Amino acid sequence: GVINKRKTACAGTVHQAANPACCTWFEVLDDLQSNVLFSECGEASHTALRMVFHDAIGFSNTQQFGGGADGSMIMFGDAELAFAANNGLDEIAGDLKTVADAHGKTYGDIIQLAGAVGVANCAGAPRLKFLAGRPNATAPAPDGTVPDPFQPVDTILARMSDAGFSPDELVALLASHTIAAADKVDVTIPGTPFDSTADTFDTQFFIETQLKGVGFPGTGANQGEVESPLVGEMRLQSDFALARDSRTACTWQSFVTDHALMNQRFSDAMDKLAVLGQNTQGFLDCSEVIPHPHSLKVIPHLPAGKTSADVEPACAATPFPDLPTAPGAATTVKPVPPGS
Numbered sequence: 208g209v210i211n212k213r214k215t216a217c218a219g220t221v222h223q224a225a226n227p228a229c230c231t232w233f234e235v236l237d238d239l240q241s242n243v244l245f246s247e248c249g250e251a252s253h254t255a256l257r258m259v260f261h262d263a264i265g266f267s268n269t270q271q272f273g274g275g276a277d278g279s280m281i282m283f284g285d286a287e288l289a290f291a292a293n294n295g296l297d298e299i300a301g302d303l304k305t306v307a308d309a310h311g312k313t314y315g316d317i318i319q320l321a322g323a324v325g326v327a328n329c330a331g332a333p334r335l336k337f338l339a340g341r342p343n344a345t346a347p348a349p350d351g352t353v354p355d356p357f358q359p360v361d362t363i364l365a366r367m368s369d370a371g372f373s374p375d376e377l378v379a380l381l382a383s384h385t386i387a388a389a390d391k392v393d394v395t396i397p398g399t400p401f402d403s404t405a406d407t408f409d410t411q412f413f414i415e416t417q418l419k420g421v422g423f424p425g426t427g428a429n430q431g432e433v434e435s436p437l438v439g440e441m442r443l444q445s446d447f448a449l450a451r452d453s454r455t456a457c458t459w460q461s462f463v464t465d466h467a468l469m470n471q472r473f474s475d476a477m478d479k480l481a482v483l484g485q486n487t488q489g490f491l492d493c494s495e496v497i498p499h500p501h502s503l504k505v506i507p508h509l510p511a512g513k514t515s516a517d518v519e520p521a522c523a524a525t526p527f528p529d530l531p532t533a534p535g536a537a538t539t540v541k542p543v544p545p546g547s
């Protein structure tokens with residue numbers, strides 16, 4: 208391509224860096240995209256984002272544990288990957304370890320880079336920051352730092368508060384469930400999405416969690432699962448409850464028709480999560496390494512076959528917005544292909 212005179216060509220890559228110190232991260236980017244994330248908004252990119260949360264949330268303001276976003280899920284994977292809440296993260300942990308080791312990078316940094324690149328692989332997503340410089344973890348996080356989908360809202364909010372996140376920030380972080388699917392909640396139907404558009408970073412998750420549940424996508428009520436509104440869609444009990452709790456429902460609803468607001472709040476909360484428990488003095492800002500996500504014209508809608516009568520509004524202050532119904536036969540949701 209055209210050489211931008213203000214940038215330095217990064218040898219051995221097609222990239223140019225404004226800060227030459229970021230060139231090694233462009234090499235890591237290429238490795239990640241070719242061998243782990245495949246430059247697409249599929250299972251690997253989704254799982255990389257989930258990994259960001261599970262690594263970083265191992266942090267407490269009241270108890271002396273956890274280095275937060277420190278890569279302990281890889282460094283002490285033998286311990287942490289055996290925790291029930293981390294079920295399904297072993298493959299991405301192994302893949303990221305391989306890439307980090309090949310490039311001499313820390314596990315804390317590789318997890319945050321992969322999450323930000325994974326998000327960028329999804330159309331409609333915000334472009335997250337990437338700061339490098341996390342030292343290696345010195346201890347595993349204890350079990351119990353990651354919220355479970357079967358926990359009551361009180362328990363989830365208390366855990367998030369202990370890690371420094373408000374209810375509003377939790378709702379913002381849960382925009383991540385717009386590009387998500389479950390493998391382990393109902394093991395008979397791996398890859399079952401949380402919204403009808405698991406490959407785009409739109410607002411459908413916040414809409415579809417507000418619809419009346421009518422059935423289970425697989426074998427029925429598994430732990431942490433409640434009835435979903437669509438054939439082929441998975442609904443977590445925690446998402447159902449947070450969409451309806453008076454502490455979180457209005458923020459939840461505020462994202463339904465405001466994709467820009469959702470992205471801004473998600474981005475802000477992710478910036479905080481990415482450096483949780485870290486002293487960022489001396490960190491290197493290599494945000495330029497993160498690809499520009501494809502833009503997406505988001506048209507918030509009720510899935511085909513649904514009407515406003517199917518909505519269970521929960522924000523006392525503001526009515527649920529009027530949404531058009533997508534045309535055609537009732538929406539059914541297809542699984543996210545494995546290994547994508």
Ligand code: HEM
Binds near residue numbers: 254295390443445
């Ligand atoms: C109340 C808090 C949360 C609970 C209870 C929760 C629970 C879950 C569960 C049970 C799954 C399905 C895992 C499986 O069966 O494969 C899942 C998937 C996922 N979660 Fe969450 N989550 C929470 C918050 C978050 C946050 C804050 C993020 C990111 C910032 C996140 C990102 C994801 C992603 C991207 C997936 C999909 C992974 C994939 O498709 O492979 N979650 N979550």
Ligand SMILES: [Ca+2]
Binds near residue numbers: 385402407
């Ligand atoms: Ca979506």
